[in-house]
Amino acid sequence: xxxxxxxxxxxxxxxxxxxxxxxxxxxxxxxxxxxxxxxxxxxxxxxxxxxxxxxxxxxxxxxxxxxxxxxxxxxxxxxxxxxxxxxxxxxxxxxxxxxxxxxxxxxxxxxxxxxxxxxxxxxxxxxxxxxxxxxxxxxxxxxxxxxxxxxxxxxxxxxxxxxxxxxxxxxxxxxxxxxxxxxxxxxxxxxxxxxxxxxxxxxxxxxxxxxxxxxxxxxxxxxxxxxxxxxxxxxxxxxxxxxxxxxxxxxxxxxxxxxxxxxxxxxxxxxxxxxxxxxxxxxxxxxxxxxxxxxxxxxxxxxxxxxxxxxxxxxxxxxxxxxxx
Amino acid sequence: xxxxxxxxxxxxxxxxxxxxxxxxxxxxxxxxxxxxxxxxxxxxxxxxxxxxxxxxxxxxxxxxxxxxxxxxxxxxxxxxxxxxxxxxxxxxxxxxxxxxxxxxxxxxxxxxxxxxxxxxxxxxxxxxxxxxxxxxxxxxxxxxxxxxxxxxxxxxxxxxxxxxxxxxxxxxxxxxxxxxxxxxxxxxxxxxxxxxxxxxxxxxxxxxxxxxxxxxxxxxxxxxxxxxxxxxxxxxxxxxxxxxxxxxxxxxxxxxxxxxxxxxxxxxxxxxxxxxxxxxxxxxxxxxxxxxxxxxxxxxxxxxxxxxxxxxxxxxxxxxxxxxxxxxxx
Ligand SMILES: Cc1ncc(C[n+]2csc(CCOP(=O)(O)OP(=O)(O)O)c2C)c(N)n1
Numbered sequence: 144x145x146x147x148x149x150x151x152x153x154x155x156x157x158x159x160x161x162x163x164x165x166x167x168x169x170x171x172x173x174x175x176x177x178x179x180x181x182x183x184x185x186x187x188x189x190x191x192x193x194x195x196x197x198x199x200x201x202x203x204x205x206x207x208x209x210x211x212x213x214x215x216x217x218x219x220x221x222x223x224x225x226x227x228x229x230x231x232x233x234x235x236x237x238x239x240x241x242x243x244x245x246x247x248x249x250x251x252x253x254x255x256x257x258x259x260x261x262x263x264x265x266x267x268x269x270x271x272x273x274x275x276x277x278x279x280x281x282x283x284x285x286x287x288x289x290x291x292x293x294x295x296x297x298x299x300x301x302x303x304x305x306x307x308x309x310x311x312x313x314x315x316x317x318x319x320x321x322x323x324x325x326x327x328x329x330x331x332x333x334x335x336x337x338x339x340x341x342x343x344x345x346x347x348x349x350x351x352x353x354x355x356x357x358x359x360x361x362x363x364x365x366x367x368x369x370x371x372x373x374x375x376x377x378x379x380x381x382x383x384x385x386x387x388x389x390x391x392x393x394x395x396x397x398x399x400x401x402x403x404x405x406x407x408x409x410x411x412x413x414x415x416x417x418x419x420x421x422x423x424x425x426x427x428x429x430x431x432x433x434x435x436x437x438x439x440x441x442x443x444x445x446x447x448x449x450x451x452x453x454x455x456x457x458x459x460x461x462x463x464x465x466x467x468x
Numbered sequence: 469x470x471x472x473x474x475x476x477x478x479x480x481x482x483x484x485x486x487x488x489x490x491x492x493x494x495x496x497x498x499x500x501x502x503x504x505x506x507x508x509x510x511x512x513x514x515x516x517x518x519x520x521x522x523x524x525x526x527x528x529x530x531x532x533x534x535x536x537x538x539x540x541x542x543x544x545x546x547x548x549x550x551x552x553x554x555x556x557x558x559x560x561x562x563x564x565x566x567x568x569x570x571x572x573x574x575x576x577x578x579x580x581x582x583x584x585x586x587x588x589x590x591x592x593x594x595x596x597x598x599x600x601x602x603x604x605x606x607x608x609x610x611x612x613x614x615x616x617x618x619x620x621x622x623x624x625x626x627x628x629x630x631x632x633x634x635x636x637x638x639x640x641x642x643x644x645x646x647x648x649x650x651x652x653x654x655x656x657x658x659x660x661x662x663x664x665x666x667x668x669x670x671x672x673x674x675x676x677x678x679x680x681x682x683x684x685x686x687x688x689x690x691x692x693x694x695x696x697x698x699x700x701x702x703x704x705x706x707x708x709x710x711x712x713x714x715x716x717x718x719x720x721x722x723x724x725x726x727x728x729x730x731x732x733x734x735x736x737x738x739x740x741x742x743x744x745x746x747x748x749x750x751x752x753x754x755x756x757x758x759x760x761x762x763x764x765x766x767x768x769x770x771x772x773x774x775x776x777x778x779x780x781x782x783x784x785x786x787x788x789x790x791x792x793x794x795x796x797x798x
Contacts, residue, residue: 206627213597251795
């Protein structure tokens with residue numbers, strides 16, 4: 144049975160179901176307990192599962208992540224929230240050097256089932272340290288999975304998978320998507336990592352987009368349809384592992400690639416995808432690869448300037464048309 | 469303290485543990501000089517009494533985070549000697565299955581040995597998570613995290629001890645204070661009141677603490693025993709403890725460090741008059757608990773154990789390229 148719920152509700156359901164399923168699952172972070180998180184994703188959890196399992200930690204990001212690792216290697220399944228993904232910079236050692244490497248450097252003798260929930264994205268004047276999408280930094284790390292849903296159904300299925308996975312998962316949630324509604328079945332389901340979603344089929348140009356930009360890309364594709372340009376839109380859903388099969392197959396058909404993301408262009412998530420395509424499919428391409436991405440400057444806190452950071456429908460249409468010139 | 473109040477096996481075990489640690493290190497340095505061991509080794513010679521005294525009251529089920537100068541700690545917790553020699557030699561039968569041991573990452577989950585963070589001091593926060601896990605699961609385990617005085621200047625010390633105190637977790641922080649952090653002297657590393665100690669800091673977190681002579685194994689044993697018993701008991705008002713054990717190191721920060729910042733006379737004074745093994749051995753003999761024959765027998769056993777461990781480790785093969793791609797994800 145399908146119903147329409149927001150991504151916030153979908154994530155919240157995933158947390159409820161997984162906490163119910165395994166009593167060793169804990170949920171914590173700044174303001175996560177009593178008020179249910181500043182974005183409301185953990186609402187109701189503390190009431191239902193108690194303060195031992197769902198609680199407000201001190202404001203100490205390194206400790207939140209470090210403690211999550213300590214819990215994970217001694218039998219618990221921690222789900223921690225960084226209030227804003229930008230704060231991953233505070234806990235960089237704990238994420239990049241500890242979560243991703245603890246198992247490997249200790250001879251593969253531990254499982255590290257940590258899920259970090261990470262609100263990302265530009266959403267209303269939050270400025271350079273509360274608006275970023277830092278996932279590319281961690282695509283470069285080893286031993287981590289990088290998950291980035293674009294809609295309520297994927298968010299739910301992927302979060303449940305993340306919590307059950309025996310490896311550390313960075314789960315990036317775009318703040319502007321929390322309010323967005325979509326169809327989610329009532330029955331339980333999981334979405335495996337490394338399986339892209341083909342959001343729209345097409346034959347002329349392939350767009351690979353993530354998070355909020357999947358919606359923008361679909362809007363652009365619809366408008367391009369009127370000009371008789373057939374666009375295929377692919378949402379990788381997980382950047383690590385990356386479903387290169389689906390992306391490559393599409394490019395073999397279209398011969399053209401536009402990558403769209405909100406994070407800055409230089410060294411951004413699109414750079415890795417473009418490089419992989421260039422390595423494997425250069426002679427299948429009929430036009431240079433295009434990237435539509437955030438500019439390489441910090442995000443200004445002026446709400447009137449924000450629009451200049453976010454890829455627009457027009458930007459995408461222009462890039463697609465350039466590949467067809 | 470009169471030795472008569474102690475169990476004879478315990479007294480002998482403490483000596484065996486310290487001696488095994490010392491001999492392990494001496495032979496490791498020999499292997500290093502023979503060019504068989506690469507990477508960094510931070511010798512713990514002079515610090516043996518701390519780990520031996522603490523771990524004597526721990527069981528396999530209890531958890532340990534050791535630090536970069538931590539072979540003594542792992543040996544005291546019962547790690548396989550051939551396993552860590554094989555790590556140092558880069559062999560597949562090492563505890564890391566062939567990843568070796570540049571900066572130590574030996575491991576033995578069955579003995580509660582959870583590993584080491586190469587960025588020093590991180591075990592302050594990892595142990596907080598382990599403590600939370602123990603408390604949540606309701607077991608009587610304890611988590612001990614060893615660090616140096618230098619690492620205790622790191623931001624994570626505050627983060628960790630704040631959690632441990634706030635949630636009253638069964639965690640014991642042990643600081644091996646050897647008055648040096650690489651080339652930095654203790655005085656130039658910490659803002660403390662006149663005559664103050666790192667242990668003083670614990671007080672403001674409502675974490676009980678001790679400053680103890682880290683070269684006196686029985687003194688360490690006594691404070692650790694009390695702290696560990698308290699950590700095991702969920703009814704205790706405070707289950708957490710910080711133990712600052714005062715000591716000095718005999719060698720440079722790592723093998724190959726010329727250690728010009730160290731005063732040779734000071735090292736000599738510690739070696740001659742305050743060596744934890746020599747002094748303890750003398751105490752065992754003076755008290756009449758053991759005679760020279762008992763101790764030389766044990767010393768011979770330890771030497772044989774070390775020799776066998778090295779032989780086994782050296783017989784193990786060096787891994788090939790495939791090894792680096794194994795075990796990243798579960
Ligand atoms: C975060 C971090 N900073 C610096 C280093 C390099 N380093 C390794 S050990 C050490 C000195 C540590 O001193 P202390 O904690 O007192 O321990 P000791 O070596 O004296 O036993 C330094 C600077 C490191 N490994 N990690």
